[in-house]
Amino acid sequence: MGFYVVADEDTVAGFRCAGIPGVVVEGPSEAAEELERLRQEGGQDILITTEQIANSIRDIVQDIRYGGAFPLIVEIPGPEGPGEASPSLMKMIREAVGIRL
């Protein structure tokens, strides 16, 4: 139920202060494993991860995104600050609609 954070130490610690549980992962493979596990288990509504992690395991993130109604996956900027404004999304919309936004 509710949020679950899969991210680096700082992000997980911060969200934990707000009562949102999470797990610290280091490296893409660990993150992928953890997300896969959470997805199999179910029970979480929203998985929070950082842009940095999501970028390193884009395939799995997309898989979860399109896999079914839940869980949702959302990327937030990590402690290093926000990255580019998700180029993949804008690219996708451009391809879908055929116009530039």
Place this chain on the structure above:
Amino acid sequence: MPEMNYTPTQRNYLEIQRTLKRVQQGHDLLEKKRQILVSELMTRVEAARRIKEQVNEAMQKAYRAERRAAARCGLSEMARLSFAARTEPSLSVTSHSVMGVPVPRIDCKPQKISLQFGLMAGASHVDQVMERFLEAAPLVAELAEVDNAVFRLAREVQRTRRRVNALEKSYIPQYKKVLKYIEEALAERRREEFIVLRKVKSKRQALMSGKPGKASFSAR
């Protein structure tokens, strides 16, 4: 790709005519679906962008507070305190379908913020961390909703567009071509038959009036 070598018969003609009609109906429906999906997508794109910015800002603040707290009381102390957190943003999620695309709807009630960790030592800083992250949570929820909706809708638009294009550029012209071919072949055959018929008729007429002796074995 459908098999396109039909023998030119009336029966096939009618059959393909029916199929073509159905294909055209399908095409119209898909085109409508695409338009609806695009409009649903466009209504969300702006919101997605706005919320993304808000989340960025909120997270910056949250990380700043966290760094402050970590500097004041140390990461381990903060981690220790954080396990005692009693708040959790309340979240209710539902999913509804837009043209078969599961689009989430999330309701995240902002939690009332109260002191959790007390005023001792660095604890007030940890309280601030909690506050900032709690503030960020509803925004993150909103981002999850809009972002996922946009991604899913965009993908469905792409798929639908591919199908519309396939029908428009490939199936429909092909069916039309076959239809035209059969039509021409049938017309050609009708002309042939007509001429044969006329020949037979004129021969018969010649037979009836005049020299019965000569043509008597070829008639009938």
